[in-house]
Amino acid sequence: MAGLIWRGAVLAAFATACCDQVVAAPPNIVLLVADDLGWNDVGYHNARVNTPHIDRLAAAGVELDRFYVCPVCSPTRAGLMTGRYPHRFGLHNDVIPPWRDFGLSTDEQCLPELLAEAGYQRRACVGKWHLGHSRRRYHPLSRGFTEFYGHLNGAIDYFTHEREGELDWYRGFQPSRDQGYATTLLADEAVRFIGDHRGEAPFFLYVPFNAPHSPLQAEQQALARQGFDPDRPRFGSKNAAADLRGRGNTKRQTFRAMVDALDRGVGRVLDAIDQSGQAENTLVWFLSDNGGTPQHGGSNKPLRGAKGSVWEGGVRVPTIVRWPARITGGRKLDALTAYIDVLPTLLAAAGGAPTPRNEIDGVNLLPLLGGSAPPADRSLYLGHHAVVTQDWKLKDGKLFEMSARPAERADLADQHPTVAEALRRELAAFESLTSDVQSLPYGEGREGFVAPRDWAVERE
Incomplete structure (x- = not known):
């Protein structure tokens, strides 16, 4: 017991000293977001997956083992930018499709706007935005970022950078015709941004990679590293109409090659931070926007469920925080944490x-x-009539004990009626915050839609 008290006192003193320094020296902030990366798709969870750079980040940082997001990506991104549950402003149940005139409400303040007031002069978004593309008011440069490079929609072609047959690749407001594999181009730009930073003020770099989201397209050298055999057919080759660009022998092989590209991109960003001489006081946060999609090669084993669900496999994701100057690394925390915590944590770090x-x-x-x-001691709203605490999850009226994770099989509501009722009240309180304005179901409005040339954003 004395040892525990001593250790607690030391950590408390360390934290107090850190708080004093935070105000004096705000960190550079690098927020890395993978797209549809499953629980079982990183090496530090699955030895059969090769992600050495993500793994070294985990080894040097803190793994957040119970970190929750939304079951699909636009809502998670909205929560990252606002620190608020996205059902408050109409973005919890689905992503923003290409044919939708909708975006993150302009009544919401975004993280880069707040960091600007804290002295962060350079604030870049490099990657997939997916929070509105139909009007300039939704554009990253209208939401506090000073630089933008990447795409506005989701699920673009990795080689042509097109969605719905039109180029969706931008530098600022202008279409970019840069050639190359999308994941690599985003890493190139992130490295350039870090290398160009010479000012005294800290920077904010948000890198929402599009990998390993579908379409399943990988570079040949990445496929070769995953055992691609050119003498065997590519998956889907029996379908004469299939586009076989970037496909491997199997979906999982192709997906792992895409994860390989993601991991190499993360490694290049980490190397650029090291080479800048600023690694000690750079806060790096890595997470996935939702769980993996098995039909597209992802894996969430041993968790139940997948992207689109509020089972653990859909909403519990690999997450790492590294900040050498302030946080002791090499640890794992199983405390309940979430995507909505990113904004208040980064604002506190900014001082x-x-x-x-x-x-x-x-x-x-x-x-x-x-x-x-x-x-x-908290509860988190997961959407889709589900709420989770450290010990319990209520989903569609059924109660699951989280200490028995990842099974989520036995409904214990009858055995623990007091717990179930308390969580029903929690759920009702969360759902009472739902905005009257909600994004329409994904497919609504698709019929007859024609994408604008180069996805031009002309309306205010």
């Missing part, structure tokens, strides 16, 4: 940041990450 005008649903994780505070 002197303004208070957002809208109520924040997330919490500042720095005391937990620094070891000066125990895990918060």
